[in-house]
Amino acid sequence: MIDVPQFIFATCQVGAEHAVKREAARRHPDFRPAYSRPGFLTFKLPEGHELADDFKLRCVFARSHGFALGGVRGESPAEMACEAWRLFGERPYDRIHVWPRDLASPGHRGFEPAVTDECRQVRELLWQHRPATANVATDDDTSPARRGELVLDCVLVDPGQWWIGFHRARGFGSRWPGGLVGLQLPADAVSRAWLKMEEALRWSRLPIPSGARVAEIGSAPGGASQSLLARGFHVTGIDPAAMAPVVLENPRFRHIRRRAIQVRRREFRKVRWLTADMNVAPKYTLDVVEEIVTHPEVRVRGMLLTLKLFDWEFADQLPEYLARIRSWGYEVVRARQLCHNHQEVCVAAIRHGRSVRPPKPHEK
Numbered sequence: 001m002i003d004v005p006q007f008i009f010a011t012c013q014v015g016a017e018h019a020v021k022r023e024a025a026r027r028h029p030d031f032r033p034a035y036s037r038p039g040f041l042t043f044k045l046p047e048g049h050e051l052a053d054d055f056k057l058r059c060v061f062a063r064s065h066g067f068a069l070g071g072v073r074g075e076s077p078a079e080m081a082c083e084a085w086r087l088f089g090e091r092p093y094d095r096i097h098v099w100p101r102d103l104a105s106p107g108h109r110g111f112e113p114a115v116t117d118e119c120r121q122v123r124e125l126l127w128q129h130r131p132a133t134a135n136v137a138t139d140d141d142t143s144p145a146r147r148g149e150l151v152l153d154c155v156l157v158d159p160g161q162w163w164i165g166f167h168r169a170r171g172f173g174s175r176w177p178g179g180l181v182g183l184q185l186p187a188d189a190v191s192r193a194w195l196k197m198e199e200a201l202r203w204s205r206l207p208i209p210s211g212a213r214v215a216e217i218g219s220a221p222g223g224a225s226q227s228l229l230a231r232g233f234h235v236t237g238i239d240p241a242a243m244a245p246v247v248l249e250n251p252r253f254r255h256i257r258r259r260a261i262q263v264r265r266r267e268f269r270k271v272r273w274l275t276a277d278m279n280v281a282p283k284y285t286l287d288v289v290e291e292i293v294t295h296p297e298v299r300v301r302g303m304l305l306t307l308k309l310f311d312w313e314f315a316d317q318l319p320e321y322l323a324r325i326r327s328w329g330y331e332v333v334r335a336r337q338l339c340h341n342h343q344e345v346c347v348a349a350i351r352h353g354r355s356v357r358p359p360k361p362h363e364k
């Protein structure tokens with residue numbers, strides 16, 4: 001018989017641990033914080049819990065989560081691999097994910113969360129030491145898990161210490177080791193915002209048709225614009241700062257070199273998709289975006305907004321920020337701290353019909 005796991009783990013960016021704990025306390029008051037390290041947390045589950053193997057933690061700041069079976073220590077990686085399988089027991093699995101705990105906050109001295117060579121070596125070792133069972137698992141570590149696959153999780157928490165767990169892949173983050181989506185910044189990208197926009201588009205799956213017109217507030221120098229242009233969109237970049245020449249040269253790009261509040265509303269009449277990534281407080285971003293999307297002549301269908309959390313205390317206000325966006329008529333509003341986000345979160349919002357925008361008092 002296989003034991004029911006008594007703990008879950010979650011991984012997050014360094015600095016977000018408190019935000020994860022606060023969210024978990026709000027959503028799952030019966031989970032008790034247990035062992036944790038920067039970027040890695042565990043919670044004790046209530047006795048007799050009936051969580052399914054694909055349960056959703058629903059924490060914006062948790063990049064990945066799953067059931068935790070325990071920590072593994074040993075004299076050598078081979079010894080640790082054997083111990084990992086002993087902990088994992090007879091459970092079925094379809095693939096193995098190995099990733100490291102973040103060792104610094106994203107951007108600190110160039111740190112980017114990523115699967116390392118050491119992870120690839122540990123994964124190979126686990127694969128070699130796998131028990132001889134009828135289980136049919138894949139050795140493929142280059143593609144994301146398919147939805148529904150069971151994943152053996154191994155987090156490299158510290159030198160000589162791994163944590164073993166498992167989850168069933170469902171949503172975006174759960175299909176990649178530790179939610180690390182494995183994007184490489186192209187050599188010609190003019191800023192790392194390319195990574196943020198790519199990850200945001202893949203996570204949100206906003207149905208933006210090729211050829212669509214996208215307004216991008218806070219577009220300079222233009223990495224995110226490059227990602228949008230590469231998908232065939234027409235991009236209007238709004239930013240008082242200079243765009244990179246390579247972006248300006250693209251015939252589908254237009255620069256409005258102003259602050260967002262100085263842009264005439266008619267510029268947004270044909271815009272159905274809007275992104276914002278300004279280095280300002282969340283309230284300012286929301287004020288600016290609200291002005292635009294609630295204007296009677298503007299019909300923005302979907303948005304990707306970066307909300308900068310200059311202070312981690314802003315994390316507690318996230319439910320209110322999302323409620324405010326919903327009040328503009330966006331039925332689906334989701335947030336995630338992407339692996340390429342710094343101290344900020346990405347919000348995706350979409351509305352399905354023209355009639356859903358609540359009428360403004362003067363329109364009633």
Ligand SMILES: C[S@@+](CC[C@H](N)C(=O)[O-])C[C@H]1O[C@@H](n2cnc3c(N)ncnc32)[C@H](O)[C@@H]1O
Nearest residue numbers: 191193218219220221222223224259260278279
């Ligand atoms: C994080 S950077 C944007 C990076 C950009 N998306 C890219 O792909 O390279 C933030 C930008 O917001 C711009 N910004 C700040 N306040 C703004 C405002 N009120 N209206 C438009 N842009 C603003 C800044 O000039 C800066 O270029």
